[in-house]
Amino acid sequence: MDLKSTGKTKEEIKEMYNKYFYETFQRFDFIAEKGEDDYVIDETGKRYLDFMAGIAVNSAGHCNKKVVEAIMEQCQQMMHASNYCYTIPMVMLAQRICDAIGMEKIYFQNSGAEANEVMIKLARKYGKDNFGPNRYHIVTAKNSFHGRTLATLAATGQPGTAIQRNYDPMIPGFSYAEFNNVQAFADACTDDTIAIMVEPVQGEGGVIPATKEFLQGLRKLCDERNMLLLFDEVQTGWGRTGSLMAYMGYGVKPDCVSMAKAMGGGMPIGAMCTSAKLALTFGPGAHGSTYAGNPVACAASYAQIGEIIDQKLPENADKIGAYFREELLKLPCVKEVRGRGLMIGVEFNKDIATDVKYQSADEGLLITAVRPNVIRLVPPLNITEKECDEAFAILHKVVSKLV
Structure with a gap:
């Protein structure tokens, strides 16, 4: 089911949600309509690099x-x-x-x-x-x-x-x-x-x-x-x-x-x-x-x-995770980068994690914030260095603006 099949607008879907649902999540401002490998695609066709992986779920990619x-x-x-x-x-x-x-x-x-x-x-x-x-x-x-x-x-x-x-x-x-x-x-x-x-x-x-x-x-x-x-x-x-x-x-x-x-x-x-x-x-x-x-x-x-x-995804997680953690140390305002494999936390010197989360989504990258100053990255385990570089570029742009 997609937005077109409902015959409704995005704003009408959001109004329906607000009417019927208990809100326990502060949601991104898009409708996730399709998952494709390492990406979420919204109602306009915009692609988001998913470094949430459905919160550590889609480890072999979306719709494997x-x-x-x-x-x-x-x-x-x-x-x-x-x-x-x-x-x-x-x-x-x-x-x-x-x-x-x-x-x-x-x-x-x-x-x-x-x-x-x-x-x-x-x-x-x-x-x-x-x-x-x-x-x-x-x-x-x-x-x-x-x-x-x-x-x-x-x-x-x-x-x-x-x-x-x-x-x-x-x-x-x-x-x-x-x-x-x-x-x-x-x-x-x-x-x-x-x-x-x-x-x-x-x-x-x-x-x-x-x-x-x-x-x-x-x-x-x-x-x-x-x-x-x-x-x-x-x-x-x-x-x-x-x-x-x-x-x-x-x-x-x-x-x-x-x-x-x-x-x-x-x-x-x-x-x-x-x-x-x-x-x-x-x-x-x-x-x-x-x-x-x-x-x-x-x-x-x-x-x-x-x-x-x-697909030897644990081995890829170990290798790519080590590469990505080293890159993330180059972000501005970083206090510590920690984790194992592709379960990574970035701790900042300021309480900017929530802003980083939502502004990164605007730029096409999905991540989570687990503490006021900590973001969590748990991407699909089949990601490459190229995708890590894309994620880093977005994070660098967002964090640089915030600090």
Whole structure:
């Protein structure tokens, strides 16, 4: 469906939106009508270089040919079946994911927040099954972001911010410790702590990568205290940081990992994968979802992950990410450029991130602002140095005007 087919003007569409929708996003002033490889195309035909990638979703490009073909083929066979049935896409995808990332069990969900939610539920059940009713406490990182359901909101280490404000009381059972500080996490753990849950790279927190010593230290701490190590890889997973999953680049294996975003190629799907240690924690009735493991979403994910692996996109993310980070250091007013692979944060010396975001869109580049002074760049993983140069030129023009 495009603007022409509606018989309406752009202003009429915006008026309809304002009438019917709750506004929780400050939107760009264009209608996204088409996605094509690394570009979004608006109602006038203007092309935008998409260094948001649908917020780290379109890692193999917009409307990837093989993903589209997989969706169309599956839609003609079966669009939905209950989870009382076996379905081929679900089983094939489960094998592909577990074999690729070295995990033993998987549970599909519909989003990243749901994947984190079920990971929290699994940890609590494991604690109660094995250690008693009080073993449910989880320590997460300050400035983390794990989702917007009530449980993942409580797990998010941003008390007092707009993310949590007005949703009190928070669900109990969570506390927060300083990111990249093993001792702080050790001090935050109690006899009732069952798990530590962190992002290998904090995305909404300002694109802060974990150090290798930190993640390895958490693994050791969890092993010593009979706790689980949970990684939230909703944004870092599937090639974004230069390896299939970020933990694979750190040499640390968690007990449980969540994923979503890039795994679906644009279709809503998430998952939780676990080691054999947790294989018996869930049984019939322990959890459920009507749409989780939907055949169309699973077919899309199977094709998307195949593209990520076959095109060697993690390797490209590692190579191009290193090049792009070096270029971004040449921007005016830059305090720091950080990240792993093609998950990049640029911190400025001034609070200009929001202005950079919207003025860059006017110039044909889509990015996000995650802090008043930090922009985030998460482009498709198949981008080239040429496209990075185009993005840099726009950013340089915009930032130069603002400072």
